[in-house]
Amino acid sequence: LEQEVRMAHGDVAAESSSIANFGALLDRANIWRAYALYENGEIRLSHEELAPVRSFFERSRDYVQHEAVFFERERQLDTIFTAFVHDTRRGLAQGGLRLCEYATMADLLSDGLRLSQGMSRKNALAGLHWGGGKGIIALPPSAPSIEAYKEARFAKERKRLFEAYGRFVASLGGVYYTAEDMGTVTADMNVLLANNRFTTCIAADHGGSGNPSAHTAWGVFRSMQAAWQFLHGTDDLKGVRVAVQGAGNVGAPLIENLHRVGAKLIIAEFAPTLREKMRGHYPGAEVLDDHEKIFDADAEIFAPCARGNVLNPNTIARLRVQLVCGAANNQLGERHDAELLHEKKILYVPDYVCNRTGIINCADEWAGYLEEDVAQATERLYPDTLNVLRRAQARGISPAVAADSMADAAAAELHPMFGHRGRRLIDHLVRSGWSARRAAEPLS
Ligand code: NAD
Numbered sequence: 001l002e003q004e005v006r007m008a009h010g011d012v013a014a015e016s017s018s019i020a021n022f023g024a025l026l027d028r029a030n031i032w033r034a035y036a037l038y039e040n041g042e043i044r045l046s047h048e049e050l051a052p053v054r055s056f057f058e059r060s061r062d063y064v065q066h067e068a069v070f071f072e073r074e075r076q077l078d079t080i081f082t083a084f085v086h087d088t089r090r091g092l093a094q095g096g097l098r099l100c101e102y103a104t105m106a107d108l109l110s111d112g113l114r115l116s117q118g119m120s121r122k123n124a125l126a127g128l129h130w131g132g133g134k135g136i137i138a139l140p141p142s143a144p145s146i147e148a149y150k151e152a153r154f155a156k157e158r159k160r161l162f163e164a165y166g167r168f169v170a171s172l173g174g175v176y177y178t179a180e181d182m183g184t185v186t187a188d189m190n191v192l193l194a195n196n197r198f199t200t201c202i203a204a205d206h207g208g209s210g211n212p213s214a215h216t217a218w219g220v221f222r223s224m225q226a227a228w229q230f231l232h233g234t235d236d237l238k239g240v241r242v243a244v245q246g247a248g249n250v251g252a253p254l255i256e257n258l259h260r261v262g263a264k265l266i267i268a269e270f271a272p273t274l275r276e277k278m279r280g281h282y283p284g285a286e287v288l289d290d291h292e293k294i295f296d297a298d299a300e301i302f303a304p305c306a307r308g309n310v311l312n313p314n315t316i317a318r319l320r321v322q323l324v325c326g327a328a329n330n331q332l333g334e335r336h337d338a339e340l341l342h343e344k345k346i347l348y349v350p351d352y353v354c355n356r357t358g359i360i361n362c363a364d365e366w367a368g369y370l371e372e373d374v375a376q377a378t379e380r381l382y383p384d385t386l387n388v389l390r391r392a393q394a395r396g397i398s399p400a401v402a403a404d405s406m407a408d409a410a411a412a413e414l415h416p417m418f419g420h421r422g423r424r425l426i427d428h429l430v431r432s433g434w435s436a437r438r439a440a441e442p443l444s
Contacts, residue, residue, distance in 0.1 A: 017052065017104060017105045018103070018104055018105070019079070019102060019104075019105055019108065019138045020078070020141065021105070022080060022105040023073060023075075023078060023080055025049060026071075026073045026080075027073065027075065029047060029049040031047050031049060031073065031435075032072065032073050032437070032439045033046070033070070033071065033072050033171075033434060033435045033436075033437060033438075034046045034047050034050055034070075034071045034072075034435055035068055035069065035070050035071065035429075035430070035434070035435055036050060036053055036054065036057060036068070036069045037067065037068040037069070037426060037430070038065050038066060038068070043057050043058065046430075046435035047435070053069075053105075053109070056105075056106060056109060057109075060106075060109070060110065060113065061335075062109075062110045062113040062114050062117075063113055064086075064113075064117055066084060066085060066086045066087075066113060066116060066117070067085045067086065067088055067093075067422065067426060068085045068175075068426050069082065069083070069084050069085070069112070069113075070082065070083040070085070070168075070172060070176075072168045072171075072439050073439065074140075074161070074164050074165075074439065075439075076160070076164075077140040077142065077157065077160065077161055077164075078140055078141055078142075079139070079140045079141075080105075080108075080137075081135075081136075081137055081164070081165050081168045082108065082112055082135065082136045082137075083133065083134075083135050083168070083172055083175075083178075084112040084113060084115070084116035084133060084134045084135070084136070085116065085131070085132075085133050085175055085176055085422065085426065086113075086116035086117045086120045086131065086133065086134075087117075087120040087131050087132050088131035088175065088420060088421070088422020088423055088425075088426075089131065089411065089412055089413065089414050089415070089420050089422075090120075090123065090124055090128075090129055090130065090131050090410070090411050090412075090413055090414070090415055091123070091128070091129040091130040091131050091415045091418070091422070092130060092131055092133075092174060092175060092177055092418075092421065092425075093116070093119075093130070093131045093132060093133025093175055093176045093422055094123060094128075094130040094131065094132075094133050094176075094177040094179065094200065094359070094362075094363075095115060095116055095119035095132060095133040095134040095135070095178075095179065095181075096134065096135070096179040096180055096181025096182075096184070097134075097135035097137065097178045097180070097181055097188075097192070098111070098134070098135065098136045098137070098181045098182050098183055098184070099136075099137045099139060099149070099182075099184050099188075100136065100137075100138070100139060100146065100182060100183050101138070101139040101145070101146060102138055102139075108136055108138055111136065111308075111330070112134050112136045115134040115329060115330060116132045116133050116134040117132055118132070118329060118330060118351070119131075119132035119133055119134060119352075119359075120132025120407070120411045121403070121404065121408065122352035122355075122356050122359060122407075123359060123411075124407050124408075124410035124411035124413075125352065125353065125356065125384075125403070125406060125407040125410060126356040126359060126360055126377070127410075128359065128360065128363045129415050129416070130177070130359075130363065131422055132411070133176045133178075134181075135169070135176065135181075137161065137165055139183075140157070142154075142157065143157075146183050147271075150185070158188070159191055162184075162188045162191035162192055162195075163191055163194070163195055163442060164439070164442075165192065166191060166192040166193070166194065166195025166196050166199070167195050167196070167440040167442075168439070168440075169192065169195070169196045169198050169199070170195055170196035170197075170198070170440070171434065171437075171440060172198070172425075172429065172434075173425055173428065173429060174198055174425060175422050175425040175426055175429070176198065177198045177199070177200055178192060178198060178199050178200070179199070179200045179201040179359075179362050180201040180211070180212075182307070182329075186201070186202070186203045186210060186211055187203075189201055189202045189203065189208075190202065190203055190206055193206060200363075200366070201358075201361075201362040201365070202365070204369075207365075208365045208369070209361050209362060209364060209365035209374075211249065212357065212358040212359075212361035212362060213248075213249035213250045213253065213358065214253045215357040215358065215360070215361045215374055215375075215378060216250045216327055216355055216357045216358040216361075217250045217251075217252075217253035217254040217256075217257060217327065218253070218257065218357065218378055219354060219355065219356060219357030219360075219378045219381045220250065220254055220303065220305075220325065220326060220327045220354050220355060220357075221254055221257040221258070222378065222379065222381045222382045222385075223325055223349050223353065223354035223381050223382070224237070224242075224301065224303070224323070224325040224349070224354070225237065225382065226381070226382040226383070226385035226386045226389075227323050227325050227347055227385060227389060228240070228301075228323065229386065230347070230385075230386055230389045231322060231323060231347060236261070237258065237261050237262070237263045238262035239262060239263070239264060240263050240264065240300050240301060241263070241264045241265075241266065241297075241298065241299040241301070242258050242263045242264070242265060242266070242299060242300070242301040242302075242303055243266040243267075243268070243294050243297035243299040243301065243302045243321065244258070244265065244266070244267050244268070244303045244305060244326075245268045245291070245294045245302070245303065245304045245305055245306045245310065245326070245328075246268070246269060246270075246304070246305040246306030246328070247267055247269040247274045247275075247277070247278050247305075248269075248274070248305065248306070250305050250327040250355075250358075251269070251303075251305035251306070251327070252274075254303060254305060254326075255278070255285075259282055259285075264284075264285075265282060265285035265286070266285070266286045266288065266294070266297045266298075266299055267282070267285055267286070267287045267288065268287075268288045268291040268292075268293070269287070269291060270291050270306070275287050275289075295315045295318040295319060296318050297320070297321075299320070299321050300321055300322050300323065301321055301322070301324075301325065302319060302321045302323070302324045302325075303324075303325060303326035304324070304326035304327070304328040304331050305328055307328055308328055308329055308330030308331060309330060309331070309332075309333045310328065310331055310333075311324065311331045311332050311333060311338075311341065311348075312332075312333030312334070312337055313333075313337065313340060316337060316340045316341055316344060316346070319344075319346060321346060322345075322346060323346065323347045323348075323349070324341065324346060324347070324348045324349065325348075325349040325354055326351070326354070327351070327354070327355040328351060328355075329351055330351065331351045332400075335400075338398050338399075338400030338401070339398055339400075341398070342398035342399075342400075347389070347399065348398070348399055348400060349385060349388075349389075349399065350399060350400050350403040350404075352407070353381075353384070353385060353388055353399075353403050354381065354385060356381070357374065357377070357378045357381070360374055360377045360378070361374050364377075388402050388403045388406065389402075391406070
């Protein structure tokens, strides 16, 4: 209680607040919707009760003048909906929706702020006219785990959750376009789509492009080949030992691509069923019993394809590889960890450089879907990766710094037709009293 009272007075940042505490804070203040936005050099809040969020943003290194963060309280399922809008100069904010468990509100905010910034960079570097956004739903307390929440016993509750999030996206009027991401599946996209028209990555039978993961995996593979070419003057990965973390949607097809060219595989996978599957498919591969040991693997390449925050001082100290190139978003614990890799002479292909094909696939579906265009765009990953690495080498900087500066310059370009329309949409939401309205109820 003391913590909540201090939070309510803004003395304490959101660091120590659980999602439940934050929800309770909104309930006490009778807040259904809220925003924090950046305006004329200042953070503006819809409600004074959000002062702890302001103090978090002011102190967080992850906050880089995002245009807006939107919140909605979902009381029935006791959770929080969020939409992060980083930069809409190049286009409306686009980025996947994550359903995830967070210990604190600060963890959730950090994740959303970083991911939406990463999406600005990824979209810009991919040449898409989209800005950076991200959606997050905190896993409701009724769910024992992310995996269990996919079980049939939660089907009704899950549908209700995504319907409500779909209405939240609709209420934002197009400033944020959502998509599939960690913890969400294509079926959830269909539920979202039924509640707004700002959903992408939808199922093929609903006129969309379906699951993009195989394309993402091929893009990561081509980037890896390019980086190997940069290091060794050949892109032949035959006999090269590659440690792959995660054999899920992207990891599994990446493993298959590597297997086909004769790479030697070391695989770490959290789920026992997938470990067994990998053992069955690839008898020559080393499938680790202890997935944590992947950081110590005797390999030349590390491909993180599971979750974020896997490159930090602890893990980097253990890595024995020459190259890190994988699909996972937000691989760096902190931005400085890219410099640690650089100092250790481990070549790092920034995640948003090599994992962009998923979003390219979603973008293509907007104008009707032509898989051949996605394949063509994916092939550009090879020269683009080489370009980033050569630029970094020529300037004596890390690939992360080189990629960030290229991406930030592209993100600053205005959309050729709509200009900075996302900002105007945000202003319109504020003027029209979006935050004073209750969360939309289901249509009866
Ligand atoms: P996924 O959930 O299908 O696969 C992740 C796999 O990693 C799961 O099988 C999980 O059991 C395993 N895992 C989790 N923690 C692990 C650990 N510590 N060690 C070993 N295995 C672990 O997700 P995905 O769609 O394959 O995406 C993987 C990563 O790539 C995510 O970070 C995602 O954001 C990113 N990404 C995916 C796409 C895409 O097209 N799917 C596009 C861009 C980026």
